[in-house]
Amino acid sequence: MPESRTQRKTPLVLIVDDERLMRTMLRDTLEAAGFRVSEASNGCDALETIRQIHPDLVVLDVIMPDLDGFEVCSRLRKIPEMRHVPILMVTASEEREVAERAYASGATDFIPKPINAAHLRHHVRYMLRASLNVEELRQKEQRLAYAQRLARLGNWEWERGDDRLRLSEEARRILALADDVPFLPLTSYLERIHPQERDAIRRGLDQLWQNGPPLALDFRLLRPDGTERFVHGQADRIVDAGGEAVRLVGTIQDISDRKRIEEKLVLAGKVFENSGDMILITDMQARVVDVNDTFCRLTGYGREEIVGWSLGDLLSGQHDPGFYRHIWQTVTDKGFWQGEVWSRRQDGESFPALVSVNEARSEGEENGHYVFTATDLSRLKETERQLHYLSHFDPLTDxxxxxxxxxxxxxxxVGEKRHQGQVAVLFVDLDDFKEINDTLGSPTGDQVLQEVARKIKGCIRASDTVARPGSDEFAVILRELVPGGDAAAVAQKLLDSLATPFTYAGREFYITLSIGIALSDIDGTDPEELIQKAETAMVCAKEQGKSRYVFFSDEMNRQVQERLIMKTSLRRSLERDEFLLHYQPKFNSFTREFTGLEALARWQHPDRGLISPAHFISLAEETGLIVPLGEMTLRKACQQNRHWQKEGYQPFPVAVNLSAQQFGEKDLVDTVCRALGDTGLSPQCLELEITESVILQDTERAIAILKKLKDMGIRIALDDFGTGFSSLDYLRRFPLDVLKIDYTFVRGVVSSDQDAAIVKAIIAMAHSMRLKVVAEGVETEAQRVFLREQGCDVVQGYLVAMPVPPEDVEKYFPLAGGRRDC
Structure with a gap:
């Protein structure tokens, strides 16, 4: 049996495309985003592969030689395991007819070519997240449908492999059980059934597990006080996609007291009215019968106003008729549909909603109802869109x-490595841009940057990338170059594109560029390293007179050789105990009081002296020494903190960074416990800092580990926030205490509107989730004033205190009852 979707930790995506290059691009993009990927080169192979692997999502091309994407999609939907799996169709056409055929054949959504990698990753993540939410919702609504069909009486559930029944409140009352007894052993339940009916009940339950008919029996219950009650019991089974029973559900009704039926109806009404989701009920002709208060509040319609309306009066008009025909056909065939729909409020505003449709009709009944349950997704989508844009794009040049x-x-x-091609990185800097900005003003400077961005984009292909990593800096990725390809031609084209003068407000001036070039097959395949080498070459271009391009040279490569020497030396450093800790104080933004420290490792090299982490952390990660180095840092920090407390200083937290490799160790929690136990430090005096990349590697495992650490009393801080995925979902799910704003954003809060906007958004969002905010890298008083005005709780950086040895940091400490200010 293939691994089920719910058993997988990493989603599995199947790519179906007859073009090998397109499959490779899609695979590279999705694997880089952390997904598992399988491929099929045609429709027939796809149908066979799906039966073997049961993917979580299918990316399906429309135009293929044997079976086109529409036929493949239609056949996939006939496979039981694929009924609810999202299918993303890829098409070169955005015509309405193509969309209608895609939805009519069963596609969840479609995406046009050419494909934007970031958009594809976001699209796939969202569809997978929505699919999981819908799957959970489907299971909940399936249980609700059973409860409705069985009249919402006292109910019970019996999971396969368990020997207990889960009882509802009404069931416990009928059985005269205490309110704190949610479970009852099956044997105890059978013992309460009158002996004359006990065997029949037992046989019926056994047959039900074996696909026997549903039970509907009247029998007697013997209560502990000796009284006898007549009950009507019903039972049915819940099956998985393969038709195997996984749970029995049932009801028992005390038919000696019909009042219980009225109470259950009242309870059902409360659930309807108090639900946080919008609920709308129609008759079989799609006329509105009732809506709950949440629906009225979120849409603006009054209940009396829309009762009797046709459902079509509430549609947004943003979907074609084929989309709605597909929904109704699915409900007719299967009794259920779920997906994302654009809906409409009373004022005409459209909004996205996650909608499920259930057919509510008893067996053999001609008339029934349709129940629509909807969750408003507009705020979530807009928040994620804004945060994603602010974190990944430059608002000035887009x-x-x-x-x-x-x-x-x-x-x-990754892609060029597969095809043995070459990638070139061009680092572009505007010469003397500061003079233009200072002389003509920032508005003119902004226009210049926008015009330069436009001209650079006009010099490269659509498959290449141009970005703005800094104020007057641009960077270019040239892809699919053959080894030895002429990246210089592109650089010269950039220089020539600015040969004509700029004219603003009647003034004419020229802009020139200094360009540095690094090549992947010569200068390495590490992204940061390539950028650094290209930037180094750009500096050389400026030193040689500006308005030119320079390739990274062999002399510049000397630094790489130096790095290899450092690696060799690093392997012996831990054995020789050459590492020590410096501590950087943190202070309250408003009171300026000392609040704690961050422990920072330093390498006391025997020949080179004191080396900062910037020069050896990446080496430690590459050599695997980051784990023992992290354990050493943790133990020394705990030991030093405990020493300060024994010296009479008031207790305060010390923060220690956990690397991705260290967080991935199986015995991490035990390692932390040993460090605290051996040093005698209270867990409340330890703060562990993790990065976004750490918790996204294995989300469920990360949640479990962080909860264990949090339960011990340890504070958890999320470091470098804003530089990664920055998902609201994991901020909600992970047990965090502190959010640390990365210094790259803090550095620009005064000079960059984009950085200021990002920092404001992060602080507001963190406080709304009851998280403390720490800003690192504060170097100017203007930065500190800005952060204090935005409500940032704690600041850290060279402005207030530099990292110093233990003996030098003690001047900041408050003694018992005292305080220290920065």
Whole structure:
């Protein structure tokens, strides 16, 4: 049996496309985003592969030689395991007829060519997240449908492999059980059935597990006080996609007291009215019968106003008729549909909603109802869109920023490695731009940057990338170059594109460029390293007179050789205990009081002296020494903190960074416990800092580990926030205490509107989730004033205190009852 979707930790995506290059591009993009990928080169292979692997999502091309995408999609929907799996169709056409055929054949959504990698990753993540939410909703509504069909009386559930029944409140009352007894052993339940009916009940339940008919029996219950009650019992089974029973559900009704039926109807009404989701009920002709208060509140319609309306009066008009025909056909065939729909409020505003449709009709009944349950997705989508844009794009030029540029460079390097091609990175700097900005003003400077961005984009292909990583800096990725390809020709084209003068407000001036070039097959395949080498070459271009391009040279490569020497030396450093800790104080933004420290490792090299983490952390990660180095840092920080407390200083937290490799160790929690136990430090005096990349590697495992650490009393901080995925979902799910704003955003809060907007958004969002906010890298008083005005809780950086040895940091400490200010 293939691994089920719910058993997988990493989603599995099937790519179906007859073009090998397209399959490779899609695979590279999705694998770089953390997904598992399988491929099929045609429709027939896809149908066979799906029966073997049961993917979580299918990316399906429309135009294929044997079976086109529409036929493949239609056949997939006839496979039981694929009824609810999202299918993303890829098409070169955005015509309405193509969309209608895609939805009519069963597609969840479609995406046009050419495909934007970031858009594809976001689309796939959202469809998978929506699919999981819908699957959970489907299971809940399936149980609700059973309860409705069985009249919402006292009910019970019996899971396969368990020997207990889960009882509802009404069932416990009928059985005269205490309110705190949610479960009852099956044997105890059978013992309460009158002996004359006990065997019949037992046989009926056994047959039900074996696909026997549903039960509907009258029998007697013997209560502990000796009284006898007559009950009517019903039972049925819930099956999985393969038709195997996984749970029995049933009801028992005390038919000696019909009042219980009225109480259950009242309870059902409360559930309807108090639901946080919008609920709308129609008759079989799609006329509105009733809506709940949530529906009225979120749409603006009054109940009396729309009762009797046709459902078509509430449609947004943003879907074609084929989309709605597909919904109704699915409900008619299967009794259920779920998906994302654009709906309409009373004022005409359209909004996205996650909608499920259930047919509510008893067996053999001609008339029934349709129940629509909807969740408003507008705020979630808009928040995620804004945060994603602010974190990945430059608002002035609408180009990718450094973060997105790095991501695309990584994808390009992975793709070209497969095809033995070459990637070139061009680092472009505007010569003497500061003089233009100072002389003509920032508005003119902004116009210049926008015009330069437009001209650079006009010099490269659609498959290449141009970004704006800095104020007057641009970066370019040239893909699919053959080894030895002429990246210089593109650089010269950039220089020539600015040969004509700029004219603003009647003034004419020229802009020139200094360009540095690094090549993947010569200068390495690490994205950061390539950018650094290209930037180094750009500096050389400026030193040689500006308005030119320079390739990274062999002399510049000397730094790489130096790095290899450092790696060799690093392997012996831990054995020789050459590492020590410095501590950087943190202070309250408003009171300026000392609040704690961050422990930072330093390498006391025997020949080179004190080396900062910037020069050895990446080496430690490459050599695998980051794990023992992290354990050493944790133990020394705990030991030093405990020593300060023994010296009479008031207890305070010390923060220690956990690397991705260290977080991935199986015995991480035990390692932390040993460090605290051996040093005698209270868990409340330890704060562990993790990055976004750490918790996204294995989400469920990360949640479990962080909860264990949090339960011990340890504070959890999310470091470098804003430089990664920055998902609201994991902020909600993970047990965090502190959010640390990355210094790259803090550095620009005064000079960059984009960075200021990002920092404001992060602080507001964190406080709304009851998280403390720490800003690192604060170097100027203007930055501190801005952060204090935005409500940032704690600041850290060279402005208030530099990292110093233990003996030098003690001047900041408050003694018992005292305080220290920065």
């Amino acid at each position: 180009l990718p920023n450094r973060l997105l540029f790095l991501d695309r460079l990584q994808q390009s390097l």
